[in-house]
Amino acid sequence: MTPHQSSRRSPCPISLWLDLLGDKWSLLIIRDLIFAHKKTYGEFLSSAENISTNILADRLKKLETEGFITKSVDPENKSKNIYCLSAKGLDLLPMLLEMISWTSKYIKGAGTPKEFLKRLETDREDLIKQLKESL
Amino acid sequence: MTPHQSSRRSPCPISLWLDLLGDKWSLLIIRDLIFAHKKTYGEFLSSAENISTNILADRLKKLETEGFITKSVDPENKSKNIYCLSAKGLDLLPMLLEMISWTSKYIKGAGTPKEFLKRLETDREDLIKQLKESL
């Protein structure tokens, strides 16, 4: 029995996706990993949406269990963990880009995808290349 | 004040998207409209995930308020409403396709996107064409 099977509502791919990632926080952590290059507990905590400490700890655990991220000790600071995206997590990128594209088209104040990436001081191709190489 | 602004957590596009569609049901209704060509209350109710009547009514209302769908009376049955996707709703298709693609790659038992579309007895291009024309 796979972990997510317990809450599986139907075998539909979209339903399965929602069962796995359809909460209010998981995708924001993935976002931080992909776009903001955050990798530590404190960095995730500092994001604009103000996740609380227990929720963050819980989601990091779940994301690790489900194979979206890996956890390792920071060699330069033994009391700190580094979280990294797996291929499974990184492969959410195309979907996230579509999400960003949609939002910029339909939600006022969201800005364009280009602006979004510019704010991150990188561009899309660079980002993808960089992330692929880091695996 | 736009409706979703009340629960807006941050101006990040992904966060905004989640504030709008990040519940367990909205996207499944969009899925039914796009992929299963459902358009009535009863058809949505009959989907495999067993949404309850009050939740369905609530989501249909929200989706209409937010401009994802339009509601009109069935000319052939005055006591029945027909729900149709707007362009805003249809434009979620690319994202949904990425979602399906990701799921088929990483979740056991999800099947391939081709199988998913085959089950719907259509193919991707046909589907998109058909939907665009219906607007």
Place this chain on the structure above:
DNA sequence: CTGTATCCTTAGGGATACTG
């Protein structure tokens, strides 16, 4: 600073009776 544990509140959602 990196988490963990606990307490508490609320919104989301299920069941179901009911109305036109």
Place this chain on the structure above:
DNA sequence: CAGTATCCCTAAGGATACAG
């Protein structure tokens, strides 16, 4: 059949104190 209205309950999430 197409919804509405209620009742209820659990799980998700917030606040915050605490530990290494």
